[in-house]
Amino acid sequence: MVESDTRALWSEKYTPTSAADLCINKQKLDQVRDHIMQMIAGKSSDRILILTGPSGSGKSSTAKALAEEVLCERLGSANLDGNSVFFDDIDNAPDTDSRYPHVIEYTNRTTSTSKLTSSVSYFSEFLEQCKLLTLGNEKCIVVEELPNLYHQETLLSFRLAILKWIELDSKVRLPPLILCVTEFDSDDDHYRGSFTLEATFKLETVFGRKLLQYEDRGWHRIKFNQVARRFLKQALRRVVSGESENFRSIPKGVVAKELEELSQTGDIRNSIITLEYWCRFLYPVTGKESSTSILGKENGLNIFHSIGKIIYGTQHPKEELENFMKTVNITNRYNFQSVPTLDDMNSISVANVAQDLASNSEKLNLNILENYLVLNPPINDDLSKLVDLLSQADTMSSFKTDRRALILMTYYSCFGSRVLCSKLKKTSGGYHRSRYSRDSKVNFKRQKIIRMVTAFRSSRSERLARINLYSHLSEMDAILVDGFYQYQLLDSRKARQKLGNRTPGGRVRRLGGDFKNIVLADNEFTPDVGEDTDDPEYLKRLEARYFGLDEDGDEDQEADDYKEFDDDPIVDSEEEREDEEDPFSDDSLVLQL
Amino acid sequence: MSLWADKYRPKTLADLDYHADISNKLKRLSTSGDFPHLLVYGPSGAGKKTRVMALLRELYGSGAERLKVDVKTFQTSSSRKLEFNVISSPFHLEITPSDMGNNDRIVIQDLLKDVGQTESIDFTGLLRGNDQKAVSSNKKKFKVVVINEAELLSRDAQAALRRTMEKFSANIRLILVCNSTSSIIDPIKSRTLAIRVGLPTVEESAKVFEEILQREHVANKVFPADEEERRILFGRVCEAAEQNLRMGIMMLEALYMNNEKVSSGTEMIRPDWEIVIDELASGIIKDRSVVKLQHSRSVLYELLAHAIPAKLILKRLMLDLWTDLDSFGALKDKDGVKRKMVSAASTFDERLSLGSKDIFHLEGFITRVMVIVEGELTK
Numbered sequence: 001m002v003e004s005d006t007r008a009l010w011s012e013k014y015t016p017t018s019a020a021d022l023c024i025n026k027q028k029l030d031q032v033r034d035h036i037m038q039m040i041a042g043k044s045s046d047r048i049l050i051l052t053g054p055s056g057s058g059k060s061s062t063a064k065a066l067a068e069e070v071l072c073e074r075l076g077s078a079n080l081d082g083n084s085v086f087f088d089d090i091d092n093a094p095d096t097d098s099r100y101p102h103v104i105e106y107t108n109r110t111t112s113t114s115k116l117t118s119s120v121s122y123f124s125e126f127l128e129q130c131k132l133l134t135l136g137n138e139k140c141i142v143v144e145e146l147p148n149l150y151h152q153e154t155l156l157s158f159r160l161a162i163l164k165w166i167e168l169d170s171k172v173r174l175p176p177l178i179l180c181v182t183e184f185d186s187d188d189d190h191y192r193g194s195f196t197l198e199a200t201f202k203l204e205t206v207f208g209r210k211l212l213q214y215e216d217r218g219w220h221r222i223k224f225n226q227v228a229r230r231f232l233k234q235a236l237r238r239v240v241s242g243e244s245e246n247f248r249s250i251p252k253g254v255v256a257k258e259l260e261e262l263s264q265t266g267d268i269r270n271s272i273i274t275l276e277y278w279c280r281f282l283y284p285v286t287g288k289e290s291s292t293s294i295l296g297k298e299n300g301l302n303i304f305h306s307i308g309k310i311i312y313g314t315q316h317p318k319e320e321l322e323n324f325m326k327t328v329n330i331t332n333r334y335n336f337q338s339v340p341t342l343d344d345m346n347s348i349s350v351a352n353v354a355q356d357l358a359s360n361s362e363k364l365n366l367n368i369l370e371n372y373l374v375l376n377p378p379i380n381d382d383l384s385k386l387v388d389l390l391s392q393a394d395t396m397s398s399f400k401t402d403r404r405a406l407i408l409m410t411y412y413s414c415f416g417s418r419v420l421c422s423k424l425k426k427t428s429g430g431y432h433r434s435r436y437s438r439d440s441k442v443n444f445k446r447q448k449i450i451r452m453v454t455a456f457r458s459s460r461s462e463r464l465a466r467i468n469l470y471s472h473l474s475e476m477d478a479i480l481v482d483g484f485y486q487y488q489l490l491d492s493r494k495a496r497q498k499l500g501n502r503t504p505g506g507r508v509r510r511l512g513g514d515f516k517n518i519v520l521a522d523n524e525f526t527p528d529v530g531e532d533t534d535d536p537e538y539l540k541r542l543e544a545r546y547f548g549l550d551e552d553g554d555e556d557q558e559a560d561d562y563k564e565f566d567d568d569p570i571v572d573s574e575e576e577r578e579d580e581e582d583p584f585s586d587d588s589l590v591l592q593l
Numbered sequence: 594m595s596l597w598a599d600k601y602r603p604k605t606l607a608d609l610d611y612h613a614d615i616s617n618k619l620k621r622l623s624t625s626g627d628f629p630h631l632l633v634y635g636p637s638g639a640g641k642k643t644r645v646m647a648l649l650r651e652l653y654g655s656g657a658e659r660l661k662v663d664v665k666t667f668q669t670s671s672s673r674k675l676e677f678n679v680i681s682s683p684f685h686l687e688i689t690p691s692d693m694g695n696n697d698r699i700v701i702q703d704l705l706k707d708v709g710q711t712e713s714i715d716f717t718g719l720l721r722g723n724d725q726k727a728v729s730s731n732k733k734k735f736k737v738v739v740i741n742e743a744e745l746l747s748r749d750a751q752a753a754l755r756r757t758m759e760k761f762s763a764n765i766r767l768i769l770v771c772n773s774t775s776s777i778i779d780p781i782k783s784r785t786l787a788i789r790v791g792l793p794t795v796e797e798s799a800k801v802f803e804e805i806l807q808r809e810h811v812a813n814k815v816f817p818a819d820e821e822e823r824r825i826l827f828g829r830v831c832e833a834a835e836q837n838l839r840m841g842i843m844m845l846e847a848l849y850m851n852n853e854k855v856s857s858g859t860e861m862i863r864p865d866w867e868i869v870i871d872e873l874a875s876g877i878i879k880d881r882s883v884v885k886l887q888h889s890r891s892v893l894y895e896l897l898a899h900a901i902p903a904k905l906i907l908k909r910l911m912l913d914l915w916t917d918l919d920s921f922g923a924l925k926d927k928d929g930v931k932r933k934m935v936s937a938a939s940t941f942d943e944r945l946s947l948g949s950k951d952i953f954h955l956e957g958f959i960t961r962v963m964v965i966v967e968g969e970l971t972k
Contacts, residue, residue, distance in 0.1 A: 394950050438894060450900050465660040474689075481637075484864045485847055485862075494849075
């Protein structure tokens with residue numbers, strides 16, 4: 001049926017329907033299959049299987065093909081009739097692909113006409129309906145399209161729906177749910193450096209802290225990598241043989257060369273799309289292989305890859321050279337007297353990195369800083385030079401706006417680092433896994449602490465102004481002096497005795513927490529959610545008692561006042577605005593001054 | 594009950610314990626009809642703000658203490674809402690530029706314009722009632738605007754201030770309070786009367802401590818009765834607080850709250866961040882290794898996360914290293930090493946000003962120090 005539709009894109013047309021056709025590592029397939037089987041058999045405590053990976057790594061195809069296979073085996077292909085009971089309900093909403101009769105897919109409804117099915121809650125409604133798909137009516141649910149998670153409410157509703165699904169009474173059997181999450185970084189300057197959903201679309205940012213705690217207690221994650229060259233080539237060959245009609249006029253050698261080129265991208269969907277375009281439109285005109293420099297996805301360099309290249313040096317000198325020449329051909333920027341050779345490897349790989357990551361050089365340098373010590377270098381001049389170089393590069397950050405200056409600057413720091421790293425590397429010892437720079441995590445924490453300091457200062461001002469003891473406390477003093485001593489006093493033995501045994505949460509720590517709570521660099525990616533510090537309400541009450549704010553009988557009222565302020569700061573500011581709009585208040589303000 | 598440092602803050606110029614010359618100067622200023630813009634500067638914990646508040650009291654009587662905290666909202670050009678606190682009495686108001694972020698110029702201009710364009714009406718008689726300190730009315734034509742942490746004013750805002758100072762000089766007097774005048778632009782310096790408030794000497798601090806304890810009867814009993822022992826103890830407190838009086842008083846109170854009995858030998862309660870940096874410094878001299886570097890980075894990041902300024906970290910590290918070196922036996926050419934370290938510290942100090950990510954420069958300094966020491970030992 002599908003075959004007859006010649007207008008389908010090849011990438012759609014050749015989507016594998018059976019596990020045998022999947023171009024994925026066998027072990028990974030077995031892993032996925034095992035998990036689906038366990039979920040169907042109810043042997044696993046996991047209710048959701050999550051496949052994560054870059055785009056075009058075959059997550060969705062794997063999910064659907066394997067789910068279909070496992071369910072067919074289990075039910076026997078004759079048992080299709082049982083579906084009709086609830087089929088109507090489900091069928092008018094989600095898509096059922098005729099190729100996968102046992103799979104229900106989630107699709108966003110682009111237009112919602114009634115308020116009852118708003119797009120915010122659409123996903124949770126979908127899951128509600130799906131709960132019925134068990135026992136005689138077994139289906140597997142595959143969610144490859146997520147609702148619009150950039151919309152805060154939708155995101156929260158999505159998380160809640162997942163949480164409900166996981167937390168549902170374990171006696172209730174649920175159909176297996178497979179979630180495909182395509183992970184990617186957005187290159188938006190505005191969000192760079194923060195670990196929010198806007199900056200990095202990853203399972204961690206999609207799920208948030210709470211859901212992440214359920215790993216392997218409600219959901220299981222299988223990570224997909226880019227498709228290996230061997231598998232990708234195999235898949236492309238399958239397409240070529242399927243489209244022999246179209247490829248007849250193209251010499252075999254040229255096709256082989258083209259396949260070789262395309263199999264490097266690691267993105268199977270994109271490769272097939274490019275192949276189709278090349279075969280049908282480009283080759284008839286040009287008669288040449290496309291060369292990925294013009295067509296196809298840029299060989300995406302991720303930042304870790306680049307750090308590896310700088311710290312350890314490149315492992316694929318040939319490719320590096322090709323890549324370099326490609327850039328040169330595209331930009332035509334350099335005029336070479338002679339073509340560079342493999343001897344210039346350091347400069348070539350650094351040039352490639354600089355070209356790719358110039359706009360990100362600060363992040364790159366921070367990551368080099370986080371990782372250069374894996375070389376286990378001796379403490380000598382070269383080491384000091386290396387860090388010195390990174391420090392110098394940072395002082396050039398004022399050129400951020402000029403792209404060419406940025407490339408130069410990146411080249412400068414990277415090349416220097418590369419040369420020094422190659423000097424520092426004593427042995428050809430093992431490769432360590434790179435770590436993410438913790439800079440953004442630290443920044444996040446810092447911002448949080450600064451907010452605490454601001455709150456500390458304003459509550460202090462209010463307290464002291466009331467008893468005519470106010471004097472300004474600078475932010476620095478609040479951090480360096482009062483932030484330590486005030487809590488030190490609150491935590492002292494005598495204060496404890498005086499205020500009675502009222503320390504449920506243990507000791508009171510300095511403003512912003514002790515210095516022991518060190519932020520570490522991660523191998524893995526973790527979302528930015530600060531650890532919970534002391535309960536601020538409790539601290540407030542403690543402060544109020546220590547400073548005797550509630551001594552004159554209206555203890556409750558005091559507490560209420562605080563609470564009110566805390567619960568609803570927005571209300572406060574609105575009142576403030578109303579005041580300002582009041583024509584008389586202006587006068588009164590002047591008088592007070 | 595309040596912290597001692599707040600509770601025993603002198604309220605009038607006459608109550609101030611030290612810097613009698615400054616107090617006299619301020620007193621004379623307040624009684625004269627004319628009153629210039631002031632630039633009060635000096636290290637933190639010296640008593641700048643205390644003197645400013647006392648001056649205001651001298652000028653306006655106790656009415657200047659009737660403070661209230663207002664939250665002001667301000668709409669920036671990018672229509673973002675900005676909220677900040679304004680502390681004001683009927684006679685003066687206090688603003689802090691760091692609360693306003695990048696918009697300090699617009700906010701300050703706006704605020705001063707508001708104040709400057711309205712001549713103050715003399716309600717002092719009404720407000721003050723029978724206050725004997727009534728000052729003749731011609732002096733109260735102006736309101737005082739205190740700008741705290743003036744060193745944090747952007748260049749922009751300072752330039753704007755300069756004009757405002759002249760334009761509204763009939764109605765506004767500015768008192769700028771800052772730690773250092775190095776980032777105050779010359780035109781402002783030239784339009785203000787600069788008053789430096791230096792740190793109290795050890796004896797002066799001890800006198801303040803003594804006075805506080807005389808009024809805290811319970812606490813007084815915890816501290817040694819012997820005068821000589823007291824003197825030693827106060828000296829130690831003062832030294833540990835680096836003559837910062839505010840910190841010294843805090844430390845004194847912390848000592849009282851944490852000990853049943855305080856003697857001249859009781860361990861001082863120094864701020865945690867100082868201890869962290871001290872340990873870092875002694876660590877990098879003793880253990881010059883990759884592991885230590887890795888660990889130092891974590892510590893540095895932790896300090897930065899607590900908003901401890903990188904320059905302060907560098908400065909303290911350098912000073913600690915200096916003293917640590919003296920007790921580092923294996924090293925022969927100590928002076929040479931010190932010279933190299935100071936040179937490195939100044940290099941990286943400048944880089945901190947130029948760059949944007951502090952960690953590069955701090956780690957750069959630590960690596961350099963390790964290499965210097967290592968190089969000297971293997972010579």
